[in-house]
Amino acid sequence: MSRIAVSCVLLLAALCSGCGKDEDKAPAGRETPGVSATEIRIGSSLALSGHTGFLGRQTLLGAMSYLTAVNEGGGVHGRKITLLAEDDGYDPPRCVANTQKLIVDEQVFALFGYVGTPTTIKIIPLLEEARIPLVGAFTGANALREPFSRFVINIRASYYQETRDAVKHLVLDLGLKKIAVFYQYDAYGLDGLRGAEMAMKDYGLTPVARGVYIRGTQEVEEGLAKIAGSGAQAVVMVGTYAPCAKFIQLAAREGFAPVFYAVSFVGAGEMARILGPEDHSLVIMSEVVPPPDLPETQTLLWGVAEYLDLLSRFAPDEKPNTVSLEGFVDAKVLVEGLRRAGPDLTREKFIAAVESIRDYSLGIANTLSFSPQDHQGLERVYFTRLTGGRFTLIDDWSRVAKDLARPVAP
Numbered sequence: 001m002s003r004i005a006v007s008c009v010l011l012l013a014a015l016c017s018g019c020g021k022d023e024d025k026a027p028a029g030r031e032t033p034g035v036s037a038t039e040i041r042i043g044s045s046l047a048l049s050g051h052t053g054f055l056g057r058q059t060l061l062g063a064m065s066y067l068t069a070v071n072e073g074g075g076v077h078g079r080k081i082t083l084l085a086e087d088d089g090y091d092p093p094r095c096v097a098n099t100q101k102l103i104v105d106e107q108v109f110a111l112f113g114y115v116g117t118p119t120t121i122k123i124i125p126l127l128e129e130a131r132i133p134l135v136g137a138f139t140g141a142n143a144l145r146e147p148f149s150r151f152v153i154n155i156r157a158s159y160y161q162e163t164r165d166a167v168k169h170l171v172l173d174l175g176l177k178k179i180a181v182f183y184q185y186d187a188y189g190l191d192g193l194r195g196a197e198m199a200m201k202d203y204g205l206t207p208v209a210r211g212v213y214i215r216g217t218q219e220v221e222e223g224l225a226k227i228a229g230s231g232a233q234a235v236v237m238v239g240t241y242a243p244c245a246k247f248i249q250l251a252a253r254e255g256f257a258p259v260f261y262a263v264s265f266v267g268a269g270e271m272a273r274i275l276g277p278e279d280h281s282l283v284i285m286s287e288v289v290p291p292p293d294l295p296e297t298q299t300l301l302w303g304v305a306e307y308l309d310l311l312s313r314f315a316p317d318e319k320p321n322t323v324s325l326e327g328f329v330d331a332k333v334l335v336e337g338l339r340r341a342g343p344d345l346t347r348e349k350f351i352a353a354v355e356s357i358r359d360y361s362l363g364i365a366n367t368l369s370f371s372p373q374d375h376q377g378l379e380r381v382y383f384t385r386l387t388g389g390r391f392t393l394i395d396d397w398s399r400v401a402k403d404l405a406r407p408v409a410p
Helices: 006-010 053-072 092-105 117-130 159-173 187-201 221-228 241-253 268-275 302-314 322-341 347-355 397-405
Strands: 039-046 080-087 110-112 179-184 210-213 234-238 259-262 283-287 382-387 390-393
Touching: 039 053, 039 092, 039 117, 053 080, 053 268, 053 302, 053 322, 080 092, 092 110, 092 117, 110 322, 117 187, 159 179, 159 187, 159 234, 159 259, 159 283, 159 382, 159 397, 179 187, 179 221, 179 241, 187 234, 210 221, 221 241, 234 241, 241 259, 241 268, 268 283, 268 322, 268 382, 268 390, 302 322, 322 347
Parallel strands: 039 080, 039 110, 179 210, 179 234, 234 259, 259 283
Antiparallel strands: 283 382, 382 390
């Protein structure tokens, strides 16, 4: 499990020049780990390979696009930010081992940009023991929010918020009452299932069926058979892009055409790529940041414009997507906390600085706020639908309802 230099992972040498050089390591015994006169060392464990590798690579790419620009501008209080990335392959034991290495061997100042529920929740005890902050995990798991931890700094909305808003639209705007849940059988999937069940309870509903698959597989057939046999009008999907896309493709072949709704972690970019531009049943996905390719009729948000500019500079061959945009946003919050903490940087000062952020504009429509009692910065949930091979923003649910009412072409 040797450290994978960010530049090699992304094939972008400019994104992490000098990552992991021995001469950059801070001296032992220093009061604040990971901080020297010229450098702040940040650590990340995330999936850079395997069946969720797209999510990890894109998260890292978006973050490094912003951090590279900050470093080019002189860093934060004269210190450049070095991001050390370890590949955990979405495997919890590897994530724990990587985190121990980052904290003990690499002596990083903070952890950042973890990807996935089953991996991230396993390192919470390490955060508490080392008193080290984790900023911006790519997961909406409730376990990272309750019980409250001073060392967990969430940025995105939770899965409970995503599923609550989704069920509201499915029931009230689309008039659907028979809703099933297809989920990954682990902490992530069970968290999404609980969120969907709680949301449905508000309308006097329970899932008409529950179907599962095992993490790391695409064995969706049994779950599909159970859900298709229930006559579900909509399917809430809490998984990853490959098995969820396979579920939709197999359902289409069998003539099962409910509304498919997927939470943000599924990954819109890869889902759209796998499903392709051909017509499908209605596929909806929630997001915690706005789609970066807003329609021309809408004013481009300045934060999204900044993301597009830096992505085109440092990764010109990469397509914009919500995953890398979220990584970009997370990096902006990390840097804002470092700036507010001042030149005499400590972990405690950094956490207090993040807690001081109120109504801070990231240029993505919704503002960011934290407090000593609230470590989730963003609350808004966006919804997109698959159209012509890409997910586009839903700004009028009555149009979706009209499309749903039209007969499906044979």
